[in-house]
Amino acid sequence: MRVERWTGDPVRDRAGDLAELLADTVASGASVGFLAPLGHAEAAAWWREQADAAAAGRLAVWAALDPTDRVTGTVSLAFPGKPNSRHRAELVKLMVHRTARGQGLARRLLATAEQAAAADGRTLLHLDTETGSPAEHLYRSAGWTVAGTIPGYAAGPAGELRPTTLYYKHLGG
Numbered sequence: 269m270r271v272e273r274w275t276g277d278p279v280r281d282r283a284g285d286l287a288e289l290l291a292d293t294v295a296s297g298a299s300v301g302f303l304a305p306l307g308h309a310e311a312a313a314w315w316r317e318q319a320d321a322a323a324a325g326r327l328a329v330w331a332a333l334d335p336t337d338r339v340t341g342t343v344s345l346a347f348p349g350k351p352n353s354r355h356r357a358e359l360v361k362l363m364v365h366r367t368a369r370g371q372g373l374a375r376r377l378l379a380t381a382e383q384a385a386a387a388d389g390r391t392l393l394h395l396d397t398e399t400g401s402p403a404e405h406l407y408r409s410a411g412w413t414v415a416g417t418i419p420g421y422a423a424g425p426a427g428e429l430r431p432t433t434l435y436y437k438h439l440g441g
Contacts, residue, residue, distance in 0.1 A: 269340065269373060271332050271380050276323025280316055282331070285339040287311035293363040294425050299398040299432075300361060304425035318344070328357075330380050332364075332373055340368035343377040345385055345393075356392040357385050362403070374406055382410075386439040393439065398424070399431040412437045 321327035332341035421432035
């Protein structure tokens with residue numbers, strides 16, 4: 269498995285492959301901002317929008333590729349544009365295809381994003397994830413700190429409101 273950072277053109281060119289990953293993630297019940305069923309066209313359109321953000325430097329995207337060049341995972345960092353927030357970034361859309369889970373790929377993608385953020389001078393990362401999801405174990409074991417929980421924050425893929433837990437992590441000194 270290799271992990272590559274993709275700028276705008278690769279994200280746009282591989283939007284269909286990224287859409288397959290996103291649709292699989294939603295179909296498996298993960299709350300990543302979309303309702304089920306998520307169609308391929310809708311998911312690909314969303315990724316093409318993210319390509320513009322990646323090209324403009326507002327988003328950093330990493331893709332994990334298996335030996336056949338299939339997208340098996342992704343993670344992104346969203347960078348705020350305000351002058352008083354350039355020290356931080358939001359970790360978004362950490363996803364691993366169902367066929368690639370349980371092999372440490374999520375942890376590898378998380379570490380990749382954290383290391384890149386630190387190298388870019390970011391000292392604080394934050395994220396939100398569904399309360400009680402398997403992702404919570406990953407974040408806690410990787411040194412992330414719970415900031416709080418918001419009940420009924422987002423609808424899950426089936427439309428039911430679910431709580432979310434906010435996390436943060438200080439990087440470097």
